[in-house]
Structure formats: C-alpha cells, structure tokens
Amino acid sequence: MSATILDGKATRDAILDELRVRVAALAEQGVVPGLGTVLVGDDPGSQAYVRSKHNFCRKVGINSIRRDLPASTTQAELEATIDELNANPDCTGYLIQLPLPGHLDAGRALERVDPAKDSDGLHPTNLGKLVLGDAAPLPCTPVGIVELLRRYDVPLAGARVTVVGRGVTAGRPLGLLLTRRSENATVTLCHTGTKDLAAEVRRADIVVAAAGSAGLITADMVKPGAAVLDVGVTRTEKGLVGDVHPDVAKVAGFLAPMPGGVGPMTIAMLLRNTVEVAERAVRAS
Ligand SMILES: Nc1nc2c(c(=O)[nH]1)N[C@@H](CN(C=O)c1ccc(C(=O)N[C@@H](CCC(=O)O)C(=O)O)cc1)CN2
Numbered sequence: 541m542s543a544t545i546l547d548g549k550a551t552r553d554a555i556l557d558e559l560r561v562r563v564a565a566l567a568e569q570g571v572v573p574g575l576g577t578v579l580v581g582d583d584p585g586s587q588a589y590v591r592s593k594h595n596f597c598r599k600v601g602i603n604s605i606r607r608d609l610p611a612s613t614t615q616a617e618l619e620a621t622i623d624e625l626n627a628n629p630d631c632t633g634y635l636i637q638l639p640l641p642g643h644l645d646a647g648r649a650l651e652r653v654d655p656a657k658d659s660d661g662l663h664p665t666n667l668g669k670l671v672l673g674d675a676a677p678l679p680c681t682p683v684g685i686v687e688l689l690r691r692y693d694v695p696l697a698g699a700r701v702t703v704v705g706r707g708v709t710a711g712r713p714l715g716l717l718l719t720r721r722s723e724n725a726t727v728t729l730c731h732t733g734t735k736d737l738a739a740e741v742r743r744a745d746i747v748v749a750a751a752g753s754a755g756l757i758t759a760d761m762v763k764p765g766a767a768v769l770d771v772g773v774t775r776t777e778k779g780l781v782g783d784v785h786p787d788v789a790k791v792a793g794f795l796a797p798m799p800g801g802v803g804p805m806t807i808a809m810l811l812r813n814t815v816e817v818a819e820r821a822v823r824a825s
Pocket residue numbers: 585589635636637638639660680681709773780797798799800801802803804806807
C-alpha cells in the first residue's frame with residue numbers, strides 16, 4: 541500500500557484560480573489588494589519565502605509592497621515601518637516574516653500591526669478571535685492544513701488528531717482551529733515535554749508533524765491508513781528534510797509531503813487572507 545498524496549501545489553493552484561475571480565470583483569469596486577511584507581535580515585529561507593509570496597501575488601493580481609530591512613534594524617525602526625504600513629492606503633494587508641533576528645521583540649512587533657490588515661492572522665486580537673470562534677483572518681499554515689484535508693475529503697469530525705509542535709505559526713493555533721464546532725476534531729498537542737510521543741502518534745487518525753525535527757515521525761509510530769501531514773523543514777547539507785520519515789508513505793493512507801504538501805497551502809492561504817481583509821474593508825466602508 542502507498543499513501544494518497546495530498547498535493548499542496550495542485551490545491552494551491554486551484555485556490556489561486558478562485559482568488560483571481562475575487563480580485564477581479566474587487567477591481568470592479570475600485571479596490572486593488574496590496575500585500576506588504578516586512579523582512580528583517582538576510583536569512584536565505586525567509587528571503588525565499590517572501591520572494592515566493594510576491595511572485596504568487598503577481599499571478600492573482602495583488603499588488604506587492606516590500607519593506608526589506610537590514611539585520612541591524614532596531615525595534616524602533618521596525619515599529620516605524622509597521623506604523624507606515626498601517627497608514628499606507630495601498631497596503632490592504634501585510635505580514636512580518638518570522639523569525640525575526642534575536643535582538644527584536646516579535647510579540648511587540650506583531651501587536652503593533654493593525655489587526656484589520658493582518659494577512660497572517662497572527663495578531664493577538666485575531667488569535668483571540670480564533671479562541672472565541674469569531675470571524676477574523678486565520679493563521680496561514682493551520683488553515684492551509686484544514687483546507688487541504690477538506691479538499692481531499694479526509695474527515696475531521698470526530699477524528700483523533702495528534703499535532704506535534706506548539707509553535708505560534710502552526711501547532712498551537714492548529715489545535716484551536718481543529719477543535720472549533722465546524723471542524724469537531726479531538727486534538728492532542730504534543731511537544732518536547734510529551735512523555736510517550738510514539739503512543740500519542742499511534743492512536744491518531746491524523747498526524748500533523750510541525751516540530752522542526754528531521755525524520756521524527758517514523759513508520760512504526762503511524763496507524764495504518766492514517767493521514768500524515770509534514771510541516772517541518774530542516775535545512776541539511778543534503779537539502780531540505782521534513783519531520784516525517786519517507787517510509788511513512790508505506791503505512792499512511794494520506795500523506796502531505798515536504799516539499800509539496802502544506803508549504804504551498806501556507807502561501808495560498810496568505811493570499812486568500814489578503815483578499816478577505818480587502819473584501820472586509822470594502823464592506824466596512
Ligand atoms: N510571518 C510568517 N512567518 C512564517 C510563516 C508564516 O506563515 N508567516 N511560516 C513559515 C515560513 N513560510 C511562510 O512564511 C513558508 C514555509 C514553507 C513554505 C513552502 O512552500 N515550503 C516548501 C518547501 C520548503 C522550502 O522550499 O523551503 C514546501 O513545503 O513545498 C512556504 C512558506 C515560518 N515563518
């Protein structure tokens with residue numbers, strides 16, 4: 541048996557087609573969404589992700605606004621850039637690429653973003669709305685995972701989901717998203733303090749590996765037929781390695797591989813959020 545691949549690239553492309561239609565409808569109302577990015581420093585991975593975000597913006601008709609700052613940027617300079625984007629009418633939504641260099645306070649920076657322009661769904665107000673179940677932009681990787689499962693008809697209601705990793709961009713908000721009434725999954729959130737990770741993974745119908753630990757999830761840990769989604773990216777001398785060992789494909793029923801699974805969905809959901817915040821602003825005007 542070999543797992544059905546949850547193809548994030550094909551799903552992303554289908555979502556981009558849907559977004560083109562919505563961007564055209566906004567244009568008829570005189571609004572062109574503009575996505576801003578704030579990138580600090582020269583981390584090659586972050587640079588590649590930001591480049592890719594703007595390439596896909598171009599494909600759907602979203603304008604690009606880039607603010608690339610040197611690694612030496614101070615907190616005050618970063619906050620001045622955030623204030624400028626908050627006030628910039630061409631920028632309908634934006635994000636701060638994470639991680640920031642260690643000397644900067646990411647929490648303070650995220651809090652300063654106008655929640656109505658938060659394309660990433662990572663502002664504390666919007667994360668609070670996620671807890672409350674109110675409408676707000678949702679964090680891109682978690683909502684991308686839910687969308688990928690939905691488009692492949694992998695049932696979530698009543699499913700046992702084990703999420704490995706409690707980071708703010710993926711694991712922690714995913715737990716909140718999956719336990720909403722509309723998803724109705726039962727979630728176990730594992731982390732470095734989990735006593736028996738293999739046992740927690742083995743009982744899951746759906747496993748999401750977002751720990752950033754290469755090859756952490758091995759075939760013997762996975763229930764036959766389970767859906768496994770790889771979110772981890774570790775850069776090694778031999779290239780990129782995910783959290784899921786390749787042998788898992790022989791046991792799992794569905795597999796979102798790295799690359800080509802959840803990553804492309806993260807960017808698709810960023811663009812969808814950007815269109816949605818622009819649509820929300822038009823409705824509110
Ligand atoms: N402000 C944010 N920062 C970060 C986020 C985020 O959602 N918002 N997530 C990650 C990085 N990220 C987007 O920013 C991202 C990661 C991976 C991919 C992707 O397509 N990956 C490829 C393969 C890996 C690679 O090429 O490096 C894939 O899975 O096919 C897209 C976006 C942390 N920071």
